[in-house]
Amino acid sequence: MKKKKKIKKKLPKVKIKKKIKLKTLKKVKLKEDTFVKKNTPYGSEEKIEIKKIKKQPTEKKQYSVKDYVVYPKHGVGKITAIEKANIGQIEIQFYKIFIEKEKLTLTVPINQQFNLRPISSINQINKCVSILKTKPKIKRTMWSRRAQEYDQKINSGKIYELSEVVKDLNKNTDIIADQSYSERQLFEKAYERLKSEFEAVLKISPEEVQKKMDKALGRNVSLEDSE
Numbered sequence: 001m002k003k004k005k006k007i008k009k010k011l012p013k014v015k016i017k018k019k020i021k022l023k024t025l026k027k028v029k030l031k032e033d034t035f036v037k038k039n040t041p042y043g044s045e046e047k048i049e050i051k052k053i054k055k056q057p058t059e060k061k062q063y064s065v066k067d068y069v070v071y072p073k074h075g076v077g078k079i080t081a082i083e084k085a086n087i088g089q090i091e092i093q094f095y096k097i098f099i100e101k102e103k104l105t106l107t108v109p110i111n112q113q114f115n116l117r118p119i120s121s122i123n124q125i126n127k128c129v130s131i132l133k134t135k136p137k138i139k140r141t142m143w144s145r146r147a148q149e150y151d152q153k154i155n156s157g158k159i160y161e162l163s164e165v166v167k168d169l170n171k172n173t174d175i176i177a178d179q180s181y182s183e184r185q186l187f188e189k190a191y192e193r194l195k196s197e198f199e200a201v202l203k204i205s206p207e208e209v210q211k212k213m214d215k216a217l218g219r220n221v222s223l224e225d226s227e
Contacts, residue, residue: 072157132216
């Protein structure tokens with residue numbers, strides 16, 4: 001038997017690329033390192049020094065006697081006195097705030113004055129007038145849910161939210177049949193609160209404030225005439 005000759009396959013010649021210069025490699029490596037340091041928090045080999053920042057003392061707003069402030073759940077009030085009292089062995093300073101609309105005097109400790117806010121600026125009042133001029137939002141949710149939302153906005157102490165409630169509950173008329181009893185109650189509550197802040201900021205008579213608000217709301221009959 002003749003032995004079969006093994007046929008050797010010729011492999012294709014592979015072109016060997018020229019060696020990359022060492023200097024080029026170093027440049028690429030440097031670029032890669034720079035990219036990693038910039039883009040990943042873990043790529044930097046250098047230790048980052050964390051400097052301790054001293055806490056700045058928090059400045060509390062100090063109100064004076066005769067200043068007007070807003071207490072969210074009651075509206076605009078006037079500071080009538082700043083008094084001190086000893087409770088146990090601790091001396092506490094507090095504001096006496098008179099809420100004219102409710103004929104109520106509040107006692108608010110100065111260390112709890114985060115509940116208070118200063119009355120709005122004239123620019124904020126002008127923004128409120130613009131809100132009153134816009135169309136009311138019509139919501140189709142149940143009245144009980146809407147009433148709860150309106151009540152929360154009224155008691156939030158935020159003047160823009162208060163303006164929105166007045167605008168949304170306004171019926172452009174003063175005829176009782178056009179509003180349910182609960183709607184009318186919420187509208188009057190929001191209207192009076194907003195009106196009292198307008199009076200405190202603009203320093204004009206209640207009648208002039210009412211005319212200004214009714215004009216913005218497009219009300220046909222003023223509240224004064226309906227009484």
